[in-house]
Structures are given as structure tokens and as C-alpha cells.
């Protein structure tokens with residue numbers, strides 16, 4: 001690139017070509033690049049870094065890049081852990097942090113307009129002053145942006161109640177080389193929102209977002225429970241979510257994480273056992289490469305401490321609603337075998353909820369790497385996924401896990417692992433773990449996105465979407481300058497068989513024919529004691545466009561025919577393996593659809609008006625439906641709210 005061309009760029013948008021600025025945008029926080037850095041290898045710096053302040057600047061920078069055939073890498077805060085925003089020597093990096101306007105909350109629609117470069121904590125601080133919050137709270141909230149959250153389909157610590165970030169985005173403005181367009185509530189014509197969310201800058205640069213907000217919670221109720229084993233705790237978590245008690249936090253630590261984290265007050269050996277002593281010694285003085293030479297032995301030693309584990313659960317919202325939900329949830333957890341550890345484990349977690357992730361960095365200076373892997377599956381498939389990935393990681397690394405993004409239909413698993421600092425080992429362990437996750441029917445990533453790191457595994461998971469994605473990309477970016485090479489590298493997999501029709505009663509989902517007439521389908525379900533969670537008078541395929549509450553997943557999986565080829569989109573509660581167009585194709589393409597179902601016997605109350613903060617199971621023509629053990633009490637609260645106002 002010649003100086004004259006760069007001078008033109010600088011004349012249309014503020015641009016920095018100094019080595020320091022370029023180096024600062026050379027890499028995101030992918031641990032593989034941290035490993036290289038510690039070994040003295042610098043990543044390639046981008047050609048230049050531009051700092052657009054508004055959409056006009058963005059358009060000018062993109063037009064310049066098109067004219068000069070220069071690849072463009074959008075940059076939020078570079079906190080991604082998969083290399084998605086990493087610089088390339090031939091590219092223009094667009095640092096969006098100066099597009100950081102935060103609007104006034106619109107109380108009627110409960111939304112706020114936000115620039116893509118707003119840092120998460122700044123958004124929550126600003127909204128807090130207005131009495132509102134998104135409650136999107138990733139551990140990286142201090143160092144990640146709203147645009148980055150949307151582009152990677154990020155998940156926060158309160159996702160069990162408020163959903164992932166894609167659930168919070170009501171609309172977006174997006175600037176692509178060919179045209180600017182709007183999604184969601186702002187869409188005119190075809191809504192490309194499901195394709196842009198999770199597209200990691202490959203379809204356009206998100207230039208503004210309309211984000212859903214909730215009133216600041218009035219009170220919070222946190223508690224810890226001890227369970228005899230992880231499977232016993234999983235069962236309690238499943239029952240809790242399926243009882244529709246809407247906790248904001250559900251975090252289970254496996255026995256090793258329980259002991260290392262010192263969470264195990266009341267857990268045998270908790271916080272002071274062999275493992276904690278070992279880790280304490282290592283913390284103080286040791287290079288880690290020696291103990292990590294025998295990872296299987298280390299994992300076996302860690303396993304000796306027993307099976308007990310700690311679950312942290314919390315509710316928040318208006319005081320009276322949180323109190324009702326927490327009381328019922330507490331009873332349910334005790335009934336499911338949990339021993340009450342009091343408020344301390346929950347309060348401690350809440351106070352330190354953003355600090356843990358930053359503790360991994362020092363490990364790199366001590367002969368080791370540390371990384372995390374987040375996968376997810378349905379409740380019925382969770383044990384198989386957990387075991388397969390644990391074995392794959394444990395061959396080369398010390399492993400522990402927690403289970404923190406919990407849904408009615410399933411759960412995610414967050415593995416933390418530490419291995420000897422060798423690039424070959426790093427690549428091997430990841431290849432093995434991604435293959436294990438894919439083979440055992442889980443999504444290969446729940447919220448970290450894909451980047452170059454996981455894009456082959458994600459492409460295998462979403463095989464079949466490569467062609468429609470490429471078609472859309474050609475339309476929006478005909479010169480192919482946006483994050484070139486993403487998101488779907490060529491992978492070839494044999495055409496998958498159609499998913500088996502049937503009900504998964506543990507996960508409360510059913511895989512049904514997409515085109516079956518409603519009467520036959522509903523009779524079939526009802527003979528087995530179930531009904532659709534979102535009833536519809538037509539076929540499931542015809543119901544795809546129906547609006548649901550933002551946090552509800554109406555379509556968990558699907559098989560469809562695209563250009564004569566069967567595409568199977570995995571049934572999983574949430575994922576961030578690229579975009580999520582499960583419900584975005586024409587109705588005639590669908591063969592099967594996996595949807596949530598409800599047992600016919602579940603207690604249901606219909607009210608005409610909600611008290612503040614009561615979360616409905618669904619809306620019906622007759623009113624709003626509340627479900628589960630707290631439904632009657634919540635209905636009484638709603639009636640009182642109705643009388644009052």
C-alpha cells in the first residue's frame with residue numbers, strides 16, 4: 001500500500017499508522033497468540049488503524065477499502081479469545097470504540113440506542129444512572145464492546161434469566177460495502193438479523209444497536225448448595241429451570257473447581273484439601289511445566305478429593321417477586337438433595353464475579369498455557385458431552401469445569417484447562433477436544449465465537465449453511481473485503497441423516513415433522529402427555545416467523561433441504577458457532593423442527609395483567625400464562641398489581 005493511498009484514508013477518517021498503534025491491534029486475547037508472544041513471536045500488525053466516530057466515517061473507510069482492495073477487520077475491544085479480530089499485515093483495522101454514543105432509555109419500549117464501540121461496563125453504569133440495566137454481564141464486561149457482543153453472540157453471567165446477547169438485540173444498523181441495512185425492529189423487508197448476529201464482522205460492520213433493557217433489580221437473593229455429585233446437581237438444575245422459576249444465576253462448580261476455588265464451606269476437604277495445598281505451593285514458587293508433564297496423574301490426584309460440589313443460585317428483581325421465586329426455588333433444591341450452605345457462597349461469587357478470568361494470564365509466564373472451552377447441549381446429552389470433552393482435554397492438560405449458562409432445555413459446560421507451554425500440545429489438545437464435542441452432539445462453542453481458531457469445527461457443525469452464507473456475503477460485500485476467509489472454510493461432510501422424530505422428555509423438546517398438519521401433531525403429542533410450548537394452529541414450518549418473548553428459543557434445531565441437500569442444524573439451547581438462521585428459511589425448506597414442549601400436567605395460571613418483573617411462560621389470546629410451582633402466588637401478585645393500577 002503506498003503512502004498516497006494511506007494519506008487519502010487519513011483525509012476521510014482519523015487513521016493511525018504508527019507501529020505502536022498497529023501493534024496494539026495486532027492480536028486479540030486468543031491464548032494461542034499469548035503463547036507465541038511469551039515465546040517472543042510478535043503477531044503481524046495491520047496496515048493501519050482507523051477510528052470512525054460516526055456512520056459517515058465508517059462508510060468513508062469502507063469505501064476506501066473497497067477502492068483499494070484492502071481487507072477490513074472490525075475491532076471492538078480485542079477481548080475475543082478465538083483470534084477473530086486479530087490483525088493481518090494487509091488489512092485496515094477499524095477500531096469502533098469512538099462510536100460510543102448511549103441514548104436515553106425509552107421506558108415504553110424498554111430499549112436504548114447504543115453505539116457499537118461502547119464498553120460494556122460504561123453501558124451498565126450509564127443505564128444504571130437512568131434506573132435501567134441490560135444485565136448482560138460477561139466476565140469481560142470491563143474490556144469488551146456492545147458491537148463485539150453482538151458479532152460473537154456473547155453470554156453473560158445472568159443469561160439464565162435474561163438470555164444471551166443475541167436475545168437482547170432488538171435491532172441493528174449495519175454498514176456493508178454494497179449497502180447499509182437495518183435488522184430486527186428496524187428491518188425493512190428481509191430481516192438479516194439472524195445472519196449478522198454471530199457473523200464476526202464478515203457481513204458488515206454493526207454501526208448502531210437497539211438494546212433491550214430491564215429496570216435495575218430492586219433486590220437480589222443469592223445462596224450456595226452442596227450436592228453429593230455433579231449428576232445430582234444437574235438434575236436439580238434441570239428441575240429448577242423446567243419449573244419456570246427463572247433464577248438469574250445458576251452456577252455449578254465441579255468437585256475440582258469447588259475445592260480449588262475454596263467454595264466448599266461444608267464440603268469435605270473443601271478449600272483446604274490436598275489439591276488446594278498443591279495449587280498453593282505452585283502459586284508461590286514453581287514453574288508449572290514440571291507438574292504438568294503428567295497431566296493424567298494430576299487429574300487423577302485432583303479427583304481423589306471426592307465428588308461433592310457446590311451450586312450457586314440467585315434470583316433478582318422486584319423484592320416481592322424475587323422473594324416468591326427464591327422461596328419456591330430453595331424448596332425445590334433442598335427437595336432435590338441440596339444442602340443449604342447459606343448466603344455466603346453466592347454473595348462471595350457476586351462480589352468477585354469479574355475477577356476470575358484475569359487470573360489466567362500469569363500462568364503464561366510460568367511455562368504453561370491456560371485456556372477455556374465452552375460447549376453446550378441438551379440435558380439428555382450433557383453427560384456424554386461432558387465426559388467426552390473432559391477425556392480429550394485431560395490427555396494433555398489439567399482440567400476442571402463449571403456449568404453456568406443454564407436453560408430449560410439444556411446447559412453449557414465451561415472447561416478451564418492448563419497445559420505445558422508448547423504450541424504443538426496446544427493445537428493437539430484443541431483439535432481433540434473440538435472433535436470430541438462435535439462427535440458427542442454438542443455445539444463446539446456456546447459464547448466465545450469461532451474466529452480462525454474454531455471455524456473448521458463450527459463449519460462442520462453448520463455444514464450446509466456455507467452456501468447461503470456465501471451468497472449473502474457476495475451480495476453485501478462483492479469485493480470480499482470484510483474479514484476475508486470467515487466464517488465458513490470449505491469442509492466436506494457426508495449428507496447427514498434426518499433427525500429421529502420423537503420426544504426428549506428430560507430436555508422437554510420434541511423433534512417433529514415440520515409439515516405435519518396441526519391436528520395430527522397435537523394429538524400425537526397429547527397421547528404422550530405433552531403439548532407444544534408455543535401452540536400453533538398451522539404446521540410448525542408455517543409458525544416460524546411468529547414472535548415470541550425475546551429470551552425464548554422457539555426453534556432449537558431443524559433439518560431442511562437447501563438446493564436439494566439436507567442440512568441438519570443441531571438441537572441445542574444456544575450456541576455461538578457463527579450465525580443462527582435456524583428459523584430464517586422459507587417454510588417449504590423445512591423437514592423436521594425441534595421445539596420446546598410442556599407436560600400437559602404442569603400447573604398453569606392465566607392472568608390478564610403482569611405485576612412488574614413477573615416473567616410469563618407465554619402469552620395467549622386469553623391473557624398471560626404463568627407456570628410452575630410459583631404460578632398461583634405470582635398470579636396473586638399480578639392481581640394485586642392490577643387492582644393498584
Ligand SMILES: Cc1cc2nc3c(=O)[nH]c(=O)nc-3n(C[C@H](O)[C@H](O)[C@H](O)COP(=O)(O)OP(=O)(O)OC[C@H]3O[C@@H](n4cnc5c(N)ncnc54)[C@H](O)[C@@H]3O)c2cc1C
Pocket residue numbers: 028029073074075076077078079080081084085096116117137138139140143144145146147148149150151152153154155156157200201202204205206207357358447448449483
Ligand atoms: C477475561 C475474559 C473474559 C471473557 N468472558 C466472557 C464471557 O463471560 N462471555 C462471553 O461471551 N465472552 C467472554 N469473553 C470473550 C470476549 O470478551 C467476547 O467474545 C466479546 O464479545 C468480544 O467483544 P470485543 O468488543 O472485545 O470484540 P473483538 O474481540 O474486538 O471482536 C470480536 C469479533 O467481532 C467482530 N466485531 C467487533 N465489533 C464489531 C462490529 N461493531 N461490527 C461487526 N463486527 C464486529 C470482530 O471483527 C471480531 O470478528 C472473555 C474474554 C476475556 C479476555
